[in-house]
Amino acid sequence: MSRMEIFGIEGIGEIHAGDDLAALIHEASSSSTDTMLIDGDVLVVTQKIVSKAEDRLVAIDPTDPLSHKPLVERESVRILRRRGDLIISETEHGFICANAGIDLSNVESGWAALLPVDSDRSARRIRDGLRHRFNVDVAVIISDTFGRPWRRGVTDVAIGCAGVAGIVDLRGTPDALGREMHVTEVAIVDELAAAAELVMGKSTNIPVAVIRGADPTWLRDGSVADEIVRSPSDDLFR
Amino acid sequence: MSRMEIFGIEGIGEIHAGDDLAALIHEASSSSTDTMLIDGDVLVVTQKIVSKAEDRLVAIDPTDPLSHKPLVERESVRILRRRGDLIISETEHGFICANAGIDLSNVESGWAALLPVDSDRSARRIRDGLRHRFNVDVAVIISDTFGRPWRRGVTDVAIGCAGVAGIVDLRGTPDALGREMHVTEVAIVDELAAAAELVMGKSTNIPVAVIRGADPTWLRDGSVADEIVRSPSDDLFR
Numbered sequence A, B: 001m002s003r004m005e006i007f008g009i010e011g012i013g014e015i016h017a018g019d020d021l022a023a024l025i026h027e028a029s030s031s032s033t034d035t036m037l038i039d040g041d042v043l044v045v046t047q048k049i050v051s052k053a054e055d056r057l058v059a060i061d062p063t064d065p066l067s068h069k070p071l072v073e074r075e076s077v078r079i080l081r082r083r084g085d086l087i088i089s090e091t092e093h094g095f096i097c098a099n100a101g102i103d104l105s106n107v108e109s110g111w112a113a114l115l116p117v118d119s120d121r122s123a124r125r126i127r128d129g130l131r132h133r134f135n136v137d138v139a140v141i142i143s144d145t146f147g148r149p150w151r152r153g154v155t156d157v158a159i160g161c162a163g164v165a166g167i168v169d170l171r172g173t174p175d176a177l178g179r180e181m182h183v184t185e186v187a188i189v190d191e192l193a194a195a196a197e198l199v200m201g202k203s204t205n206i207p208v209a210v211i212r213g214a215d216p217t218w219l220r221d222g223s224v225a226d227e228i229v230r231s232p233s234d235d236l237f238r
Helices: A021-029 A047-053 A069-074 A119-134 A188-200 B021-029 B047-053 B069-074 B119-134 B188-200
Strands: A003-009 A042-046 A057-059 A076-083 A086-091 A096-098 A111-113 A139-146 A155-162 A208-212 B003-009 B042-046 B057-059 B076-083 B086-091 B096-098 B111-113 B139-146 B155-162 B208-212
Touching (some): A003 A188, A021 A047, A021 A119, A021 A208, A042 A119, A042 A188, A047 A119, A047 A139, A069 A076, A069 A086, A096 A139, A119 A155, A155 A188, A155 B188, A188 B003, A188 B188, B003 B188, B021 B042, B021 B208, B042 B047, B042 B188, B047 B111, B069 B076, B119 B139, B119 B155, B139 B188, B155 B188, B188 B208
Antiparallel strands (some): A003 B003, A076 A086, A139 A155, B057 B111, B086 B096, B139 B155
16 A cells, blocks of 8 residues: 655754755754655755755845845846735746745845755755765755745745656556546656645744655656746746 | 654545445545544545546547537636647636546546535535544545646645645744744645645545644634635736
């Protein structure tokens, strides 16, 4: 029977520029036998600590609530919508989100956190660090919290991945009644990011979660940039 | 430490109009001590079996691959986009999805499955059945598979819920650095639906999954129609 387990990794602490995330995650997860990483685990790491480790913090005026807005314009390649202070734009990565993914929560006052330059690469770096230096073969997803049109509320999605497929293509797989299916390209990397968020919460100190029991066929080279980001020409809503 | 478990319920079998889903789910889950339901579980039930039990099947011409298209028009209150055979439209529930949520996979040839009339009510009916007749207090989510703009691939989302919040409002909750957060209304009901899909798959016979270990504060009266569906006036993309 298919069964998965999701748990958070506690005790990672504040992250600073240059920190070695693979080492810190390995150390925190190894502090308890309950959370020790094993081959085949999928690690979901929030963008915030990746941006901090990669020194993607930019100084802003803490007395001006709109001081990050010029940054939003700079980090956007296309503005889709404006309403009041809210800007929905496309980043150079091809993500469409509020404020170009720039975040002020869980960042010290006077600083704004930009998205990582290349989150697939960030995921690969953590995965390679764990594999080569700590001898554990896990997949890594970098997650962020995005809104979406038509539905209220935010959900976590993947902005980068390594060692796990972005999309699992079930096109042509017979359905339970044996008929050929039409299109079912499941964005499992986004479903994994959403699942992880359920144990991380927003105001707790759990920036990393582990999903254990993922289908082994999902664990191949993957990329959010190549598989998930929809090209404008293929997009009906841009 | 926060820890969740997700597993599928097997052995539910083909569903027919009038079937008692609460009884069938209870019977299948009780067939093994590993899957027995307990208070506080969140049950995720795919739309397909709900539509079948509620007799939402409509006959179509099995020799004509476009014979469901008039149904799509009928079930839509607004067409947003057309490309080739694909119609993205708004249903009377306020969902925006491909082909008005009408599905031909996992349905016998010559039939199309419409969405339930009121999936919050469908969820409530299953929850009440399990509570009153089988004495187990679980939350219920009805899930369906939707595409989304800007990102490739489909993910499962909630189209109805009972006994679980649609949105958990973290506005004003201090973040990990003790500062007030701006807006973090998390659509946990969609994250739960996405998580459940990971153990259900598309071509296997697992129409129901259980999420165990949900935060007890999430388990209150909830509604997808009231909490998740964004009103057109509040929507920047309609």
